Amino acid sequence: MDDSLKPKTDAGRTVGPLAYMFMWIGDGVNLGNMTLGASIIVAGMATLNIFQTIAAAIVAIGIISTIFALNDRLGYREGVPYVVQLRMSFGIKGTVISSLLRAIPAIVWYGVQSWIGGTALNEIMKIVTGGTFDHVAICFVALQLVQIVLSMFGFHAVKWVETLASVVIMLALVYVFGILLTSHSTAIAENWVHAKGSWGLPFFGMIMVLLGNYAGIFVSAADYSRELKTGMSDAKRGSLYFMPITVAYGFVIIIGAMLAAATGITNPAKAIPSVIDNSFISLGVSAFIVIGVVATNMVANIIPPAYVITLLTKLKYKASVTVTGLLALCAFPWVLVQESSAKGLNVFILTYSAFLGPIVSILLVDYYILRKQKVNVADLYKADGPFAGFNPAAVIAMLIGAGAAFIEVDLAWIIGLVVAGIAYILLNKFAFKGSKFKEGTIFEK
Numbered sequence: 035m036d037d038s039l040k041p042k043t044d045a046g047r048t049v050g051p052l053a054y055m056f057m058w059i060g061d062g063v064n065l066g067n068m069t070l071g072a073s074i075i076v077a078g079m080a081t082l083n084i085f086q087t088i089a090a091a092i093v094a095i096g097i098i099s100t101i102f103a104l105n106d107r108l109g110y111r112e113g114v115p116y117v118v119q120l121r122m123s124f125g126i127k128g129t130v131i132s133s134l135l136r137a138i139p140a141i142v143w144y145g146v147q148s149w150i151g152g153t154a155l156n157e158i159m160k161i162v163t164g165g166t167f168d169h170v171a172i173c174f175v176a177l178q179l180v181q182i183v184l185s186m187f188g189f190h191a192v193k194w195v196e197t198l199a200s201v202v203i204m205l206a207l208v209y210v211f212g213i214l215l216t217s218h219s220t221a222i223a224e225n226w227v228h229a230k231g232s233w234g235l236p237f238f239g240m241i242m243v244l245l246g247n248y249a250g251i252f253v254s255a256a257d258y259s260r261e262l263k264t265g266m267s268d269a270k271r272g273s274l275y276f277m278p279i280t281v282a283y284g285f286v287i288i289i290g291a292m293l294a295a296a297t298g299i300t301n302p303a304k305a306i307p308s309v310i311d312n313s314f315i316s317l318g319v320s321a322f323i324v325i326g327v328v329a330t331n332m333v334a335n336i337i338p339p340a341y342v343i344t345l346l347t348k349l350k351y352k353a354s355v356t357v358t359g360l361l362a363l364c365a366f367p368w369v370l371v372q373e374s375s376a377k378g379l380n381v382f383i384l385t386y387s388a389f390l391g392p393i394v395s396i397l398l399v400d401y402y403i404l405r406k407q408k409v410n411v412a413d414l415y416k417a418d419g420p421f422a423g424f425n426p427a428a429v430i431a432m433l434i435g436a437g438a439a440f441i442e443v444d445l446a447w448i449i450g451l452v453v454a455g456i457a458y459i460l461l462n463k464f465a466f467k468g469s470k471f472k473e474g475t476i477f478e479k
Contacts, residue, residue: 036344038351041411042113042260049261051270055278057258057333060200061251062282063207064330065150065302065323066143070247071290072300073380074240080229080295081236087226090237091287094244095280102252103272104398109256110264110271112411116254116338117345120393121414121421123400125471128424130346132393132432137339139250139386141358144335145365146379151327152177153303154320161317175363181328182359185336186352203326204282206319207289213309214289218296226295239444243380244287246387246447248279253394254338335362381443388446392435392454396428399455404462404475425471431458 049057074082082090108119116136120129152174159167214222231237259271266274290302299305303323307316336358343354401407413419435454439446462477472478 036348036351039115039118039341039345040415044264047113047261047263050263051266051274054258054262054274056200058275058278059204059282060326060329061333062279063200063203063286064147064326065154066147066330067247067283067286068290068293068302069146069150069300069379070243070383071287071292072294072302072305073243074291075225075294075298075300080226080231080291082240083229083231084227084291086231086233086237087240087287087291088284090240091244091284094241095276095283097245098248098252098283099272099276099279101394101398102248102255102275103268104402105252105394106255106259106271107268107407108401108409110259110262110266112409113260114256114411114414115260115341116256117341118414119256119397122405122409123396123425123471124428125421125424126417127422128429131429133342133345135386135389135393136250136254137342139382139390140335140339141361142365142367142382143250144331144339144358144362146367147327147331147335148178148181148362149174149367150301150303151324153301154323154327157303157307157320158317158324161313161320177324177327178359178363181331181336182356184328185332185340185355185359200282200326200329202322204285206322207285209315210306210309210319211285211289211292214292214296218292218309222292222295226291235444239384242387242445242447243383244283246383246390249383249387249390249394249447250338251334253390253397257338257341258333384443384446388439388443388450389432389436391439391447391450392432395435395451395455396431396458399458400428400475403459404477406476408474410474420470420473425469427458427461427466427469427471431455431461 071087074080074087108114108122109116117129117133120132124132149170153170155173155177156168156170159169159173262271262274293302293305293309294300297305297308299308303320306319306323310316310319336355339358339361340351340354343349343357344351347354347357349357401409410420414421416422431454434457435450438453439450442449462472462475466472468479
């Protein structure tokens with residue numbers, strides 16, 4: 035097993051609380067998240083008004099922070115990554131399926147973020163060349179190659195970029211927010227604030243979309259918490275998620291909706307320059323959009339799938355991040371994020387969250403209810419140990435949860451979470467008698 039997958043020692047943990055918070059602020063203010071806010075506006079019409087949008091964001095962020103605080107505990111205490119945590123519930127062979135279900139959405143998001151960043155880079159080139167250069171595809175590929183090189187230096191390679199980008203982009207977005215209020219308030223009021231909207235399925239569906247956007251990140255919370263310095267209480271660590279995500283994610287969702295309402299454009303990298311009537315400011319904002327994309331991908335969309343590829347292929351870390359970057363080039367992000375609508379992105383999020391809801395539910399039920407937070411970490415690394423093979427109860431519960439989720443795709447994450455959790459408990463109690471995966475649980479005979 036590659037050294038990157040072994041438990042992190044105290045000496046190997048170099049991320050402090052402040053840097054950790056800035057990391058989540060930097061992740062929250064990315065343009066992909068802004069696109070979700072913009073998705074509320076479809077063909078110039080708002081599916082939710084301002085009050086419904088804010089309420090959906092508050093509910094989603096509260097749930098996101100809670101799941102983060104619960105699911106990061108094993109990684110923080112023991113220093114194990116997500117792909118090893120999965121072995122506790124799914125077994126070494128069962129981990130293949132569940133880890134791929136985390137890796138694939140991350141790779142697609144990697145491509146989506148890079149496409150938005152490539153669009154911003156293209157805006158820079160248009161300004162610099164006076165409009166003679168206009169090739170988003172070339173900028174997309176160039177940015178992806180740069181990110182592949184940067185990602186070879188590991189989790190800490192752009193920690194300073196993350197901190198700088200989070201502060202500067204927030205300031206830039208405050209500036210954009212001011213322009214939208216002063217110059218586009220009439221269009222925003224007509225197209226969004228005073229829209230009828232809905233407190234029904236579209237409202238709950240948007241909560242699921244905003245939740246699903248983070249589903250791939252909080253399911254692999256151990257990948258991040260294992261980098262955090264030891265000695266923090268569970269409550270304090272929980273605040274390191276809630277505060278930055280509330281400030282960054284909440285603000286960016288509102289900005290995205292305002293931009294789309296004012297311009298009718300759902301790609302924020304194109305919408306922002308259209309509301310800033312100053313080429314120099316547009317250039318600066320676009321530059322930091324590019325930096326923010328790189329920082330976000332390094333944190334949320336490169337490390338987890340690279341760990342999965344390392345585990346499944348035995349490739350070294352640098353080779354794995356290269357493969358991850360090349361796969362992201364083939365994610366067809368231009369299909370998911372179109373100029374007039376980001377509906378495709380919402381459908382993608384709801385679809386993969388139908389599987390990730392069940393996975394995080396199984397991990398939490400196993401760790402907190404069945405094992406009472408007691409896991410022999412050494413056994414997780416033994417190829418012939420008690421976690422060898424696959425746990426049929428976990429795999430079946432995941433499939434039952436995902437199947438139920440597709441009954442109502444707009445509510446996929448929460449349905450999958452509840453159904454899979456209940457199914458996992460019942461299967462452990464009544465089925466697979468003598469299963470070695472019951473050892474160390476409340477159902478051990």
